[in-house]
Amino acid sequence: MAWFTRDKPPTEGGGDEERRVRTEGLWLKCEHCGQIVWRKALEDNLMVCPKCGHHFRIDARRRLELLFDNGKYEELDADLVSTDPLNFVDSKTYKERLASMQEATSLPDAVISATGEMNGRRVNICALELKFIGGSMGAVVGEKITRAIERSAERKTPLVIVSASGGARMQEGAVSLMQLAKISAALMRLDEAKTPFISLLTDPTTGGVTASFAMLGDLNIGEPGALIGFAGPRVIEQTIRQKLPEGFQTSEFLLEHGFLDAVVSRAEQKNYISRALDFFSYELRGTIPERAATGD
């Protein structure tokens, strides 16, 4: 073969395709403002668009790295896996779906329960993984969160749950729905143990997760622009037969209407939560003796 012969001329067909794929990895279009953003700049900015401030979704591991000191944490209850109690089959069997999700995400189920330090204070954090069957809550997610709550109550360790979920997991039917009540009851005991729980709601937080723990925080914080709701907008429009207002079900809309306590940007979340926990611990120290004195 002559030295100047090439199998695939770079100016035609395959060559172009290859080049295009490569640049796609370096640059991406912001899904909000439509501007072209350098991926590295986006990653350095915690996956927040440097041009418009749009918060891209990030996975559960990245969440934990951002919240824990030096990104270090210990994972808990990592051995819990679902047993497919209903032998559920949709387009494929639930067992197959679980296996493919476990392989794709390297996670046993849709939540990571972790403990570590946040600005020097011990905290327990659970982060939901949207990529695992839409971050849906079945028996494993429910049990891991309940155990985290119980651990927090026992040792008076503050709890943070980062939600990103489509709601209860259809494939586990009523077993999923039972988790709502189980978690809510555990949170009641956490409240009695006077240990704070901060809920961080990210895009999207909907269905049974909104209907249980995500809205039960001592503070409920939304990430900017996150979709937060129970039913989807189309279902609501059909039910109430009215057009919904602009920006309905975003963090900002919910803050304005009293459903959230704050909307906090990703870069501020760790310090914001730490300051809130400082405040809670000061409040508790200040009020417990006084309440005891009045017999309350």
Ligand SMILES: [Zn+2]
């Ligand atoms: Zn943007």
